Amino acid sequence: MDVWLQPLMLIYAVCVGAVVGSFLNVVIYRVPRGESVVKPRSHCPNCGHLIRWYDNIPVLSWLILRGRCRDCGAPISVRYPVVELVTAILTALIVSRYGLSVAMGEAVVFVWMSIALGLIDLEHQILPDVITYPAVVLGIAGSLAGGLTTPLEAGLGIVVGGGIPIAVIVLYKAVRGIEGMGFGDVKYLAAIGAVLGVMGCLWVLIVAAILGALVGVGLMIAGRGDGRTALPFGTFLAVASIVYLLVPLPWHQLFRF
Numbered sequence: 205m206d207v208w209l210q211p212l213m214l215i216y217a218v219c220v221g222a223v224v225g226s227f228l229n230v231v232i233y234r235v236p237r238g239e240s241v242v243k244p245r246s247h248c249p250n251c252g253h254l255i256r257w258y259d260n261i262p263v264l265s266w267l268i269l270r271g272r273c274r275d276c277g278a279p280i281s282v283r284y285p286v287v288e289l290v291t292a293i294l295t296a297l298i299v300s301r302y303g304l305s306v307a308m309g310e311a312v313v314f315v316w317m318s319i320a321l322g323l324i325d326l327e328h329q330i331l332p333d334v335i336t337y338p339a340v341v342l343g344i345a346g347s348l349a350g351g352l353t354t355p356l357e358a359g360l361g362i363v364v365g366g367g368i369p370i371a372v373i374v375l376y377k378a379v380r381g382i383e384g385m386g387f388g389d390v391k392y393l394a395a396i397g398a399v400l401g402v403m404g405c406l407w408v409l410i411v412a413a414i415l416g417a418l419v420g421v422g423l424m425i426a427g428r429g430d431g432r433t434a435l436p437f438g439t440f441l442a443v444a445s446i447v448y449l450l451v452p453l454p455w456h457q458l459f460r461f
C-alpha cells in the first residue's frame with residue numbers, strides 16, 4: 205500500500221472505531237434491557253438531560269468533562285471512554301492486519317459484535333439473539349464473498365461450533381443435573397464457526413476454556429468463588445476470538461477445507 209495512504213487509513217480506522225465504540229456503549233446498555241438502540245437519544249441517567257452533540261465525542265468529551273455530567277455533575281462511568289478507546293485500537297489493528305479486503309470488513313464487524321457480546325455476558329450473563337444470529341449470517345455472507353473462510357468451512361464451522369456446546373449441555377445435564385453452558389453460547393459458537401471456520405472455532409473454544417479455568421482458579425484463590433461460581437463463558441469466547449483474528453497463528457494453516 206502507498207506510504208501515505210496507510211497512515212491516513214489507520215487514522216480513519218481509529219476515528220470510525222471510536223464512533224462505533226460509542227454506539228456499542230448504547231448497545232451494551234440498552235439491548236439487555238430490551239430498549240431500542242436508536243430512540244430515545246442518549247440522556248444523563250441521573251438528571252435526564254439530553255447529551256449535547258459536542259459532549260458526545262468519543263473519549264474526548266469524557267476527558268473534557270472529567271467524567272461528569274455537564275448539567276448535574278453526576279459521575280459518568282470510565283467504562284464508556286474505555287470501550288470507545290479499545291474499539292478504536294482494535295479496529296485499527298484489524299485494518300492494518302487485513303488491509304482493504306472483504307476479510308477485513310468481516311473481521312472488523314465480528315470484532316465489534318464480540319466486544320458487545322463479551323461485555324453484555326460479563327454484566328448480564330446473556331448473549332442476545334439480536335447479535336448472535338446476525339453474526340452467523342455475517343460468517344455465511346463473508347464466506348460467499350471471499351472473506352475469512354470458504355463456504356464449506358463456514359458451514360462445517362456452524363455444525364461443529366454449535367454441536368460441541370450442545371453435547372456439553374446434554375452431558376452436563378445428565379451427569380451433574382445442571383446446565384454447564386447456556387444456549388447463548390451455542391449460538392455464539394456457531395457464529396464463531398461461521399466466521400473463523402472449524403479449526404478457528406476449536407482454537408477459540410480451547411483457549412476460552414483455559415482462560416475460564418484460570419480465572420476460576422484465580423477467584424477461588426482470592427476467596428471469591430467456590431468452583432461452582434458461574435463464569436461468563438461468552439466473555440472468554442469474545443477475548444479468544446479477537447486474539448485469533450489479530451495474531452497470526454500457525455494453526456491457521458494447519459487444516460483448510
Ligand SMILES: [Zn+2]
Nearest residue numbers: 248251273276
Ligand atoms: Zn446529569
